Amino acid sequence: MEITKVVIPAAGLGTRFLPYTKTVPKEMLPILGKPAIHYSVEEAVNSGIEHVLFITNRSKALISNYFDSNTELDFFLQDKNKLADVKGINRLIKETHFSYIRQSEPLGLGHAILMAKPFVGKEYFGIALPDDIIINKRPSLDQLIRIARQERATVIAVQEVPHDHVTNYGIIRVKKQITPNLFHVESLVEKPSIKDAPSNLAIVGRYVVSHKIFASLEEISGYATQELQLTDALCHMLQHNEKVFAYKIEGTRYDVGTPRGWLKTVVDLGLQDPLHKEDILQLVQQHSNHFFLPETSGHKKLSI
Numbered sequence: 001m002e003i004t005k006v007v008i009p010a011a012g013l014g015t016r017f018l019p020y021t022k023t024v025p026k027e028m029l030p031i032l033g034k035p036a037i038h039y040s041v042e043e044a045v046n047s048g049i050e051h052v053l054f055i056t057n058r059s060k061a062l063i064s065n066y067f068d069s070n071t072e073l074d075f076f077l078q079d080k081n082k083l084a085d086v087k088g089i090n091r092l093i094k095e096t097h098f099s100y101i102r103q104s105e106p107l108g109l110g111h112a113i114l115m116a117k118p119f120v121g122k123e124y125f126g127i128a129l130p131d132d133i134i135i136n137k138r139p140s141l142d143q144l145i146r147i148a149r150q151e152r153a154t155v156i157a158v159q160e161v162p163h164d165h166v167t168n169y170g171i172i173r174v175k176k177q178i179t180p181n182l183f184h185v186e187s188l189v190e191k192p193s194i195k196d197a198p199s200n201l202a203i204v205g206r207y208v209v210s211h212k213i214f215a216s217l218e219e220i221s222g223y224a225t226q227e228l229q230l231t232d233a234l235c236h237m238l239q240h241n242e243k244v245f246a247y248k249i250e251g252t253r254y255d256v257g258t259p260r261g262w263l264k265t266v267v268d269l270g271l272q273d274p275l276h277k278e279d280i281l282q283l284v285q286q287h288s289n290h291f292f293l294p295e296t297s298g299h300k301k302l303s304i
């Protein structure tokens with residue numbers, strides 16, 4: 001089973017990051033020198049993906065500029081012996097074919113995925129939500145591709161979340177646990193209340209899906225009253241005798257879709273990076289001195 005395509009929905013308005021997102025897409029928020037969306041593309045390419053389709057909108061031109069070569073800059077850097085600064089992004093550009101489809105109205109994740117139908121054809125394909133950055137030795141999409149091949153079926157990535165967080169996620173109901181990490185899914189529900197949640201296994205933004213998802217999306221779009229949800233289409237597939245598996249992926253997940261989550265990602269990943277670790281620790285130390293030294297102690301407060 002060949003899985004060479006991934007769809008990356010990037011058409012959200014990013015209202016949580018206003019006014020920044022008035023001109024810059026939230027997918028371009030910097031995380032240690034790279035835009036957030038770089039991480040999902042890198043994960044996909046490291047999982048053997050060759051074609052990336054971004055679902056964008058009219059204000060996301062910076063994404064296509066980033067994933068395009070800039071020979072003038074490369075010549076300049078070569079001259080200064082600094083080509084290493086763009087080595088990572090240039091590798092992605094060289095190894096990958098990028099396509100773009102615009103979603104003209106924000107009609108939901110399901111609607112964004114449905115726009116990928118002509119790109120995908122009759123294959124299994126990956127979906128990576130760029131708000132989720134997952135750091136692990138073996139890329140998450142690669143973990144899912146292995147299971148999709150093994151089971152010849154749709155697989156979604158899940159992780160356990162605290163019970164009071166289930167309201168933020170798509171949650172699965174397990175039909176059967178096959179191995180400690182692999183589950184046969186009975187049904188799914190998007191952002192349930194705490195009392196209605198069938199488990200605490202939450203979808204974490206990586207999927208490998210049969211092209212049959214498009215028929216389900218088309219069918220449910222007829223009676224969707226609000227945004228078209230991908231989770232509802234997966235449920236529809238299950239009701240029509242398609243198998244769906246959930247795989248508890250290994251790795252640490254960061255949610256860069258909120259200002260707090262983005263900040264946490266920058267600090268956590270910065271602490272793992274020898275280039276930034278000392279600076280972050282020093283800043284935190286200075287701040288704790290600033291907050292905890294009593295004013296009367298004679299110590300001068302440090303200014304950052």
Ligand code: G1P
Pocket residue numbers: 109129131132168169170171190191202203204205230231
């Ligand atoms: C989306 C999906 C949801 C999933 C989540 C993971 O929700 O609809 O099922 O659990 O991503 O990040 P969103 O966070 O875009 O509202």
